[in-house]
Amino acid sequence: MHATVKWVDGAQFIGESGSGHSVVMDGPPDHGGRNLGVRPMEMLLLGLGGCSSFDVMSILTKARQAVTDCRVELEAERAEGVPSPFTKIHMQFIVTGKDLKEPQVKRAVELSATKYCSASIMLEAGGVEITHSYEIRSPD
Structure with missing residues (x-):
């Protein structure tokens, strides 16, 4: 796996993945940014949500569950001071579909x-x- 992050100006950076996809990261104005992209720690949180959602959907698809929508809402807490790593993260999966079996959804989240x-x-x-x-x- 490979990635490149290139400084643009101020607190703005362009990240490019090895697969050729790019994303803009920027900081808030009080840190020299212009608020034109996601914060780097937000990227980490989004990556966690994407990784886990990928697993959950893969497991539910293999279990032949008729999922019509799946999202995960993440709430994170960070330590005070610098550095300020994540200390707690809660992931709330909201899975929508027709006749979904609760044990299958529970298992998918747990396995992920x-x-x-x-x-x-x-x-x-x-x-x-x-x-x-x-x-x-259930779908509306």
């Missing part, structure tokens, strides 16, 4: 958390407390 999500497992090994919950909704 304990076995498959590299980002989650790495952050927990670094001392971040990560909790998970889920809600099942």
Whole structure:
């Protein structure tokens, strides 16, 4: 895996993944940025959500669950001072579909958390407390 991050100006950077996709990162004005992109720590949180969501959807698809929507809402707490790493993250999965089986959704979230999500497992090994919950909704 490879990535490049290039400084643009102020607190703005362009990150390019090895697969050729780019993203803008920027800081707030009080840190020399212009608020034109996500913050780097937000990127880390988004990466965690994407990694775990990928697993959950893969598991539910293999279990032949008719998912029509899946999102995860993440709430994070950070330590005071500098550095200010994440200390706690809560991930709330909201899975929508027709006749979804609660044990399958629960299993998918648990397997992602304990076995498959590299980002989650790495952050927990670094001392971040990560909790998970889920809600099942029927399509409107």
